[in-house]
Amino acid sequence: GERQAAVDLDVVVEYGVSIVDVAGAVRTNVISALERMTGLEVVEVNIAVDDVHLPDEEEEAEQDEGRVR
Template identity: 75%
Template structure:
């Protein structure tokens, strides 16, 4: 009788799936008692929450996605967007994460990126069992302490 399992990994099965958002990851159990499926939006939410936990991260996403998120938060029943600024590719055993981050002024960007990367990898691997092969971070903006998105104040004149 021929063996049913292969000792060499199939390269096609370990490659991350395209960024469709609907393609779930399937994790094979060691004992072959079934499969666990994790949707890519679950990985997105985990990565987004882990990135926001790091001190110095002001917001996630570019200007347009943050604006739509602010509008969506004001609509009753719409909830909040926890995947803004986060995109993932999920395969059967691996995941890759891309983050768009707005940093608070004064934070060391290199150190902050290391901390975000470490936190995202730890959270995703611990919660999903997927191996995170990369976390790409794009710093799109710096939030200045005197900037306010909620209230627009006209500039004060220097002369009367």
């Protein structure tokens, strides 16, 4: 509608963090920010966990940065 908004989000969470807690915090913050910025009523926030970031992935990413692709 013209006065309401629905949001779909894909997130990546850190390994070991409660996905339920992260999703709840993201949902609360997104609703608050969007309603404040746009004046629209946020009626739906759909959160999909796209990936889990593992601690050893940081080391691999740092090593890959020096490689030519």
